[in-house]
Amino acid sequence: MVGTRAVVAAVTRADAGGTPTLTAPPPGPGAGLGGAARQGFANLVGVGLAAVAGFGLNIVIARGWSVREAGMFFAATSAFMIAASAARLGTDVGTVYFVSRQRTLDRRDQIRGTILVGLLPVLVVGTLLGLAGWLAAPALARATMPEAGPEAVTALRILLAFVPLAALNDYALAACRGFGQMRPLLTVERLGRTLVQFLGVAVAAWLGMSATVALPLAWVVPYLIAAVVALFWLSRLVGRAGRQVTRPVPARELAGPFWRFTGPRAVSSLAAIVVQRLDIVLLSALRGPADAAIYTAATRFLALGQLSSVALSSSVQHRLAAAFARDDRAEARQLYQAATGWLVLLSWPAYLIFAAFATPMLALFGSGYGDGRRVVVLLALTMLLATGCGMVDMVLNMAGRTAWTFYNAMTGTVLNVVGNLVLIPRYGILGAALAWTVSILVTNLVPLTQLWWSMRLHPFGAGTRAAMALAVVTLGLPLGLATLLGAGPLVLALVTVAGLVAYATGVWRWRRTLHLDALRALRRGRNRAGADPAAQS
Numbered sequence: 001m002v003g004t005r006a007v008v009a010a011v012t013r014a015d016a017g018g019t020p021t022l023t024a025p026p027p028g029p030g031a032g033l034g035g036a037a038r039q040g041f042a043n044l045v046g047v048g049l050a051a052v053a054g055f056g057l058n059i060v061i062a063r064g065w066s067v068r069e070a071g072m073f074f075a076a077t078s079a080f081m082i083a084a085s086a087a088r089l090g091t092d093v094g095t096v097y098f099v100s101r102q103r104t105l106d107r108r109d110q111i112r113g114t115i116l117v118g119l120l121p122v123l124v125v126g127t128l129l130g131l132a133g134w135l136a137a138p139a140l141a142r143a144t145m146p147e148a149g150p151e152a153v154t155a156l157r158i159l160l161a162f163v164p165l166a167a168l169n170d171y172a173l174a175a176c177r178g179f180g181q182m183r184p185l186l187t188v189e190r191l192g193r194t195l196v197q198f199l200g201v202a203v204a205a206w207l208g209m210s211a212t213v214a215l216p217l218a219w220v221v222p223y224l225i226a227a228v229v230a231l232f233w234l235s236r237l238v239g240r241a242g243r244q245v246t247r248p249v250p251a252r253e254l255a256g257p258f259w260r261f262t263g264p265r266a267v268s269s270l271a272a273i274v275v276q277r278l279d280i281v282l283l284s285a286l287r288g289p290a291d292a293a294i295y296t297a298a299t300r301f302l303a304l305g306q307l308s309s310v311a312l313s314s315s316v317q318h319r320l321a322a323a324f325a326r327d328d329r330a331e332a333r334q335l336y337q338a339a340t341g342w343l344v345l346l347s348w349p350a351y352l353i354f355a356a357f358a359t360p361m362l363a364l365f366g367s368g369y370g371d372g373r374r375v376v377v378l379l380a381l382t383m384l385l386a387t388g389c390g391m392v393d394m395v396l397n398m399a400g401r402t403a404w405t406f407y408n409a410m411t412g413t414v415l416n417v418v419g420n421l422v423l424i425p426r427y428g429i430l431g432a433a434l435a436w437t438v439s440i441l442v443t444n445l446v447p448l449t450q451l452w453w454s455m456r457l458h459p460f461g462a463g464t465r466a467a468m469a470l471a472v473v474t475l476g477l478p479l480g481l482a483t484l485l486g487a488g489p490l491v492l493a494l495v496t497v498a499g500l501v502a503y504a505t506g507v508w509r510w511r512r513t514l515h516l517d518a519l520r521a522l523r524r525g526r527n528r529a530g531a532d533p534a535a536q537s
Helices: 002-012 032-064 067-088 091-104 108-144 150-160 163-178 183-206 214-241 251-286 289-305 307-325 329-356 358-365 370-388 392-398 402-427 429-455 462-484 489-509 516-522 525-531
Strands: none
Touching: 032 067, 032 183, 032 289, 032 358, 067 108, 067 150, 067 163, 067 214, 067 251, 067 289, 091 108, 091 163, 091 251, 091 307, 091 392, 108 150, 108 163, 108 214, 108 251, 150 214, 163 183, 163 214, 163 307, 183 214, 251 289, 251 402, 251 429, 289 358, 289 370, 289 429, 307 329, 307 392, 329 358, 329 370, 329 462, 329 489, 358 370, 370 429, 392 402, 392 429, 402 429, 462 489
16 A cells, blocks of 8 residues: 555645646657567567466466366456456556557646546455455355355455455556556566466465465465555656646546546456456356366467567557557558557467467366367467457557447457357357357457448558468468378477478568568667656656
């Protein structure tokens, strides 16, 4: 709570200083593809380390405890993630949108009020949800983990008590992104919390500690540390932004526009996490914790494949908001298409390899997890289409179309929940994967159509098409043919190595088409950051 008081103090304190200018500044250093590439590369490194740590974390849990205990824990953490997403109230998008616009249009007198308008509701709702979760834990455990017994109640209560801290951490890091700051996200979340979490769980497994108390505590306490550091970092940025502001706009005057934009996104964000996590809870309730554990292990490969999407969206989001604030449709199109090309370039090889090596990769989790092979193959192939659409939902949000993303998310959620309830009892983990596949297709193809219809924006630039063709020709077709012919792991490995060499050669050959020349900004990133006070942290 020390970090929260620091932010509130920084937001509410009146500073003396100069008056703000009345004209919008031009795009600052690092804007455009060069800046996006530089921050995207840094994010990719951070997300890659976090994804490896997260993947290793699931392996440690699967091997350190029984399938039943692992399933119980995965179901409990899914409930925690859903509650934390609800507590964020969509502010992770709204804060980036408004702070980015206010900085771009030189309306710095509104930044303090905007931060406060989002911060206090997140704190209040997170606290209420944590309290409600503590009281409802017995009923929730009976409904979702009937085979787990009293230990499930203890695990749920420990996790749900930290919901407000997780929500505050996410809010603070999102607000830092609104200031154009990627370093807090990288150091606090990608590296700090994830690695501390991995080490804590690894120690608990090594010492043979219980899955009821020690494992939940080792997993959730890092959120406390991350929240304190993130809130302190945000307080510094808010204080710095207010140095030249003599009369900040009161928060009450900003609440209406902020929540009209953010309100629909609150439901959309909750719907997205429900689609990602509810199937684990329903599998535990309808088929038992063992099925939930197998499904969780199988879907963790998607997290590895999504690391490029997470990294690129973090670096492009505030730039898109600034481009739409200037009504610069050409820059928005360039960012969207280049980022989609990079996304396909990085993610398609991963998904194709996951589909081909599903069986040996699941063996990493230990015996009993091989039944997840069909889930890995189905979802990996589905994600090829999803990543081919690019960060379409985020583009709609930064263009101010949050009502559309709300309806899209609700449609996808309804289809997912109904599909799970219908398919899980009969088909188990494959039924959950089929329900998720339908939801993924709807929540990508529908907004893609909306974006083209409303703004004539699409992700299929020359770079995107080149990246798709390279992945299919060098990896997709050879691995698909080898799999159909029943090739063993050794042959598949040789095909993969040859395909990656050909892929890298093609990437170098068409590097200009793929906009990889923007990576030259990496060399001068440090000098640019030093020239731009806003880039300092």
